Amino acid sequence: DGGITQSPKYLFRKEGQNVTLSCEQNLNHDAMYWYRQDPGQGLRLIYYSQIVNDFQKGDIAEGYSVSREKKESFPLTVTSAQKNPTAFYLCASGRGEGEVETQYFGPGTRLLVL
Amino acid sequence: AQSVTQPDIHITVSEGASLELRCNYSYGATPYLFWYVQSPGQGLQLLLKYFSGDTLVQGIKGFEAEFKRSQSSFNLRKPSVHWSDAAEYFCVVGTGFQKLVFGTGTRLLVSP
Numbered sequence: 078d079g080g081i082t083q084s085p086k087y088l089f090r091k092e093g094q095n096v097t098l099s100c101e102q103n104l105n106h107d108a109m110y111w112y113r114q115d116p117g118q119g120l121r122l123i124y125y126s127q128i129v130n131d132f133q134k135g136d137i138a139e140g141y142s143v144s145r146e147k148k149e150s151f152p153l154t155v156t157s158a159q160k161n162p163t164a165f166y167l168c169a170s171g172r173g174e175g176e177v178e179t180q181y182f183g184p185g186t187r188l189l190v191l
Numbered sequence: 192a193q194s195v196t197q198p199d200i201h202i203t204v205s206e207g208a209s210l211e212l213r214c215n216y217s218y219g220a221t222p223y224l225f226w227y228v229q230s231p232g233q234g235l236q237l238l239l240k241y242f243s244g245d246t247l248v249q250g251i252k253g254f255e256a257e258f259k260r261s262q263s264s265f266n267l268r269k270p271s272v273h274w275s276d277a278a279e280y281f282c283v284v285g286t287g288f289q290k291l292v293f294g295t296g297t298r299l300l301v302s303p
Contacts, residue, residue, distance in 0.1 A: 081234075108289070119195075119281065119293030120235075127289070167234055177223045177242055177285060182234040 080104065081183035083168050088188045090155065090162060098153045098186045100168030108171035109151035110180060113137060113164045120167060126151055155188060163190050193218045195284050195294035203300040204272050212267040212297050214282030223285035224265040226256055229296075230278045238280075241265065252276070277301045 081102045090096045102109065108127050112120040122135030126145040140159025145151055155162045165187050169180040194217045204210050216222055223242050227235040239250025246258040256267045265282060282294040 083234075110289075117200075117295065119295050120291075121293075122291075125289055133289075169235075171289075174242070178289070179225070179237065179240060180291060181237065182227070184234040185232070187232070 081168060081170055081181060083166075083183040083186050085186060086184070088186055089191050090188060091191050093157045095154055095156050096188070098155070098166055098168075098188070100151045100153065100183060101149055102151075102168075102170040102183075103149060104170055104172070104181065105148075106170035106172050106181075107148070108173075108178065108180075109145070110169040110171065111135075111141070111143065111151070111153045112167045112169065114167060114185075115164050123153065123166075162188055164188060193222075193284055193286055193290075193292045195282050195292050197280075197282055197294035197297045199297045200295075201298045201300065203302055205302050206274050207271050210267075210269045210272045210276070210299070212280050212282075212299070214265045214267065214294060215263050216265065216282070216284045216292075217263065218284055218286065220286075224256075224258060225283040225285060225291075226250065226254070226265075226267050227281045227283060228252075228278050229281065235281065238267070272299075272301055274301045274303075 084099045110125045111123040124143040126132035142154045167185045168183040171178040171180045196215045225240045226238040229235045241258045279296045279298045284292045
């Protein structure tokens with residue numbers, strides 16, 4: 078069954094701690110994305126990757142880092158530099174259709190600060 | 192800059208009644224348009240998309256949307272709402288690869 082998985086579903090972070098959110102896809106999509114969702118707001122792009130070993134900053138990359146060592150995996154690390162990390166984090170992968178792309182989303186990870 | 196406006200933060204509809212969720216966009220070229228639905232605590236599910244061609248597009252779960260270039264709109268409709276349709280709906284503009292602009296969402300409540 079193809080899809081996108083994110084783990085864990087809930088994650089708790091202590092002050093000064095780095096935490097890593099997992100995102101895996103078996104859709105064979107080249108592109109992958111990380112978004113942050115806050116209440117009452119639309120999604121905001123953190124990082125994206127079009128190909129293995131390459132990634133670009135999105136609109137709100139400060140305090141976050143990513144890696145793309147495998148096509149299937151795109152983990153997101155929330156560093157201690159991110160002062161307001163409490164949010165719902167969504168991973169997506171993109172399927173190209175000519176000049177456009179459709180993005181498909183995982184179930185999300187909710188990050189809470191202790 | 193591209194933008195998406197969903198003017199209704201909340202909408203309440205009786206079960207069995209028709210639904211229309213409004214979406215207006217601002218973009219200089221032909222946009223690529225999407226509607227996604229999100230249930231509480233879940234990810235986003237694609238309902239439908241418009242890239243080109245017929246301006247009335249059909250999606251999953253009985254939803255449809257109509258692209259009106261003259262009004263810069265892409266409203267979502269359903270003829271008869273079910274209680275399971277209660278969720279948050281996002282209108283999204285795509286400007287090619289990598290760049291999606293999300294509306295702030297409309298929360299649909301379904302009353303018995």
